[in-house]
Amino acid sequence: SQQGEEDPQALSIQEGENATMNCSYKTSINNLQWYRQNSGRGLVHLILIRSNEREKHSGRLRVTLDTSKKSSSLLITASRAADTASYFCATAFTDKLIFGTGTRLQVFP
Amino acid sequence: GAVVSQHPSWVICKSGTSVKIECRSLDFQATTMFWYRQFPKQSLMLMATSNEGSKATYEQGVEKDKFLINHASLTLSTLTVTSAHPEDSSFYICSAEGRGSYNEQFFGPGTRLTVL
Numbered sequence: 001s002q003q004g005e006e007d008p009q010a011l012s013i014q015e016g017e018n019a020t021m022n023c024s025y026k027t028s029i030n031n032l033q034w035y036r037q038n039s040g041r042g043l044v045h046l047i048l049i050r051s052n053e054r055e056k057h058s059g060r061l062r063v064t065l066d067t068s069k070k071s072s073s074l075l076i077t078a079s080r081a082a083d084t085a086s087y088f089c090a091t092a093f094t095d096k097l098i099f100g101t102g103t104r105l106q107v108f109p
Numbered sequence: 110g111a112v113v114s115q116h117p118s119w120v121i122c123k124s125g126t127s128v129k130i131e132c133r134s135l136d137f138q139a140t141t142m143f144w145y146r147q148f149p150k151q152s153l154m155l156m157a158t159s160n161e162g163s164k165a166t167y168e169q170g171v172e173k174d175k176f177l178i179n180h181a182s183l184t185l186s187t188l189t190v191t192s193a194h195p196e197d198s199s200f201y202i203c204s205a206e207g208r209g210s211y212n213e214q215f216f217g218p219g220t221r222l223t224v225l
Contacts, residue, residue: 003152031212042202042218043153088152092212095141097204099153 004091004100012106019076021103023089024069030092032065034074037086037102046074046087081109111137113205115217122193123225130188130220132203138183139205143214144176147200159186193224 004025013019023032031050035043049056049065049072056063062075076083084107090097112135122128132142141160145153157178159165165178175197177189186205190197200221204214 003154033212035216040200040219040221043204043216045216048213095158095206095212096155097143097212097214098155099145102152104150 003098004089006087006089006100006103008103009101010104010106012108013079015079015081015107015109017079017107019079019083019105019107021074021087021089021105023072023074023100025072025089025091025098025100026070027091027093027098029067032063032072033090033092033097034061034063034072035088035090035099037088039085043088076105079105079107081107083107111205111207111215113139113203113215113217115201115203115220117220118218119221119223121223121225124194125192127189127191128193128222130190130201130203130222132186132188132205132217134184134205134207134215137205137207137215139186140183140208141206142180142186143204143206144178144186144188145202145204147202147219149200153202156188190222193222195224198222198224 033048034046060077065072086102088102089100114133116131144156147153156171157165157167159180167173180186202219204216
């Protein structure tokens with residue numbers, strides 16, 4: 001399977017703490033994207049990082065990409081209860097997105 | 110921004126019936142649409158890619174005769190689950206890619222299919 005893996009599978013933290021999720025993938029990529037999915041809902045695009053970029057920021061989100069290790073991380077700083085959701089990385093090479101296994105984040109108030 | 114809608118948002122049907130799910134790009138022309146399936150607490154798995162006016166390309170292991178995809182216009186793609194069975198119960202999500210927006214997919218809200 002080409003599917004990427006994310007770890008941890010589940011993460012529980014208190015509001016105000018930082019949350020870090022990691023994604024490893026198997027193939028060459030054009031870019032890597034992170035998405036959020038609230039329970040039973042569609043996907044919300046968070047951030048896209050291209051293969052020639054190493055780090056990208058968007059608000060409280062920080063994404064890193066290490067193509068030599070075929071890995072990426074998503075850091076959510078100062079987490080809020082509203083950040084509770086599943087987070088997926090998705091790698092793009094041809095016209096397809098291959099999603100990782102996901103991390104379920106629970107932020108307790 | 111680019112909005113993609115799906116209809117219905119949920120559907121319950123009897124085993125053996127066929128169900129059609131629509132995916133529409135509301136404010137842009139979608140040259141390519143993608144259909145995903147997501148089982149509970151699992152990731153999205155790509156089922157097929159469809160380009161307007163041509164046959165869909167199915168991923169390995171996806172039965173093209175069971176999951177009929179039609180992309181008849183630049184704003185509409187349909188997925189028909191034929192002779193649905195309980196194991197087809199899942200969350201089906203479509204996404205659309207506009208002209209010139211390579212790898213930038215806009216996702217619909219999903220359709221929850223329950224087959225009794």
